[in-house]
Amino acid sequence: MNLIISWGVFLDSVIEDVRVRKILDSRGNATVEVDILTWNGFGRAAAPSGASTGFREVVAFPEGGVDKIISEVEDLISSELIGMDAEDLTDIDLVLKEIDGTDNYTSIGGNTTVAVSMAVAKAAASSYNLPLYKYLGGNLVNEIPYPLGNMMNGGAHAGRHAPDIQEFLVVPVGAKNITEAIFANSPVHKKLKELIQNKDSLFTGGKGDEGGWVPNIHNDVALEIQAQACEEVGDEIGIKIKPGLDMAASEFWNNDEEKYVYSQDDISRDTGDQIEFVKNIIDTYGMVYVEDPFDESDFDGFAQLNSIAGDKCLICGDDLFVTNKEILSHGIEMNAANAIIIKPNQIGSLSETYATVKLAKENDIAPVVSHRSGETTDETIAHLAVAFGAPLIKTGALGGERIAKLNELVRIEEELSNPVMGQLDK
Numbered sequence: 001m002n003l004i005i006s007w008g009v010f011l012d013s014v015i016e017d018v019r020v021r022k023i024l025d026s027r028g029n030a031t032v033e034v035d036i037l038t039w040n041g042f043g044r045a046a047a048p049s050g051a052s053t054g055f056r057e058v059v060a061f062p063e064g065g066v067d068k069i070i071s072e073v074e075d076l077i078s079s080e081l082i083g084m085d086a087e088d089l090t091d092i093d094l095v096l097k098e099i100d101g102t103d104n105y106t107s108i109g110g111n112t113t114v115a116v117s118m119a120v121a122k123a124a125a126s127s128y129n130l131p132l133y134k135y136l137g138g139n140l141v142n143e144i145p146y147p148l149g150n151m152m153n154g155g156a157h158a159g160r161h162a163p164d165i166q167e168f169l170v171v172p173v174g175a176k177n178i179t180e181a182i183f184a185n186s187p188v189h190k191k192l193k194e195l196i197q198n199k200d201s202l203f204t205g206g207k208g209d210e211g212g213w214v215p216n217i218h219n220d221v222a223l224e225i226q227a228q229a230c231e232e233v234g235d236e237i238g239i240k241i242k243p244g245l246d247m248a249a250s251e252f253w254n255n256d257e258e259k260y261v262y263s264q265d266d267i268s269r270d271t272g273d274q275i276e277f278v279k280n281i282i283d284t285y286g287m288v289y290v291e292d293p294f295d296e297s298d299f300d301g302f303a304q305l306n307s308i309a310g311d312k313c314l315i316c317g318d319d320l321f322v323t324n325k326e327i328l329s330h331g332i333e334m335n336a337a338n339a340i341i342i343k344p345n346q347i348g349s350l351s352e353t354y355a356t357v358k359l360a361k362e363n364d365i366a367p368v369v370s371h372r373s374g375e376t377t378d379e380t381i382a383h384l385a386v387a388f389g390a391p392l393i394k395t396g397a398l399g400g401e402r403i404a405k406l407n408e409l410v411r412i413e414e415e416l417s418n419p420v421m422g423q424l425d426k
């Protein structure tokens with residue numbers, strides 16, 4: 001029952017309390033978790049952290065880290081938010097920006113503000129007994145994103161002697177529902193363990209930050225066995241599975257040499273070579289998705305690749321766009337990409353995240369909602385992906401903090417009256 005005060009205002013979603021705590025993330029680092037209590041609801045959200053972060057991302061934590069947030073910022077935030085309506089998310093996000101007082105959340109940290117913002121949205125949804133995806137996306141949402149499963153890790157998510165390419169991904173494009181999709185990705189992960197053992201006799205079964213295997217093999221060998229695993233598992237289970245990559249190329253771009261330095265292969269490529277190399281990979285292996293194939297400043301390299309391969313493959317900007325609407329606008333003018341990674345903590349609030357998603361969709365840029373390499377068991381992004389109608393979600397394949405999102409998608413799909421998989425036209 002709604003509590004109605006005498007002049008007829010509903011109080012269900014008015015914020016009564018804000019609690020902030022320090023918790024562990026999957027890398028063993030501290031992160032922030034926020035609880036929002038309303039008259040009739042409760043929302044909890046935790047912030048993830050990146051390792052291969054884009055240089056234009058907002059600042060994750062202030063100097064002094066999570067301890068400073070708890071000792072100095074929690075009271076500031078709660079005194080402003082208590083009494084506000086959790087439904088007024090845009091106003092609340094503006095209040096957080098005002099408390100911070102900087103352009104990029106240097107004072108209180110984008111991880112603090114994003115955790116508050118997501119917890120507020122969840123509290124508002126819970127106040128009306130709605131799941132977050134329905135509260136944000138409406139009653140008619142029915143699209144489930146394809147899971148981009150992370151199979152092998154290199155670059156900043158792995159140790160030495162791993163491939164330079166950061167993520168070898170797969171998309172079960174033939175899956176008819178989320179259960180088929182996640183149970184197509186997991187045997188590819190198992191198959192790759194066998195294939196790696198055949199190539200790397202010292203392989204110990206080590207995994208990277210996002211649960212993919214970390215082999216000591218060259219990039220081209222990794223590409224070959226990734227494609228082989230997709231083919232073999234796809235044939236065994238009768239579901240088409242296609243490969244994808246997050247190259248995270250800013251991590252191996254050498255600005256002085258103006259080259260992409262593939263240290264595992266002892267090869268350097270200038271931008272022209274890189275365009276040719278990536279185009280060749282897309283054609284040879286039938287890649288449906290390539291993220292950050294160029295340095296985060298190279299809009300031109302992105303645009304050139306997008307013009308020659310964007311018809312058959314999603315060319316996705318992560319470090320390039322950092323979920324920032326203004327930067328995306330520039331990318332749209334340049335025709336730099338046909339997909340964008342959406343990571344709420346790159347921009348610091350849910351309303352800013354939504355503004356970027358809206359602009360992307362209006363311009364036929366596919367939003368790909370994504371985890372970070374440092375995660376918690378928070379499942380919010382599963383709801384965001386459904387609410388935003390994202391065709392893809394990037395959230396790993398295995399590991400407790402990764403399956404938290406995948407299993408939540410299974411539950412969401414069960415609730416939908418007419419669920420379909422997202423629109424993936426590649």
Ligand SMILES: C=C(OP(=O)(O)O)C(=O)O
Pocket residue numbers: 049050051052053054246248318341370371372373374
């Ligand atoms: C998830 C990624 O890594 P990180 O969280 O380290 O930025 C990525 O680059 O897409």
Ligand SMILES: [Mg+2]
Pocket residue numbers: 246248291292318319341
């Ligand atoms: Mg990335």
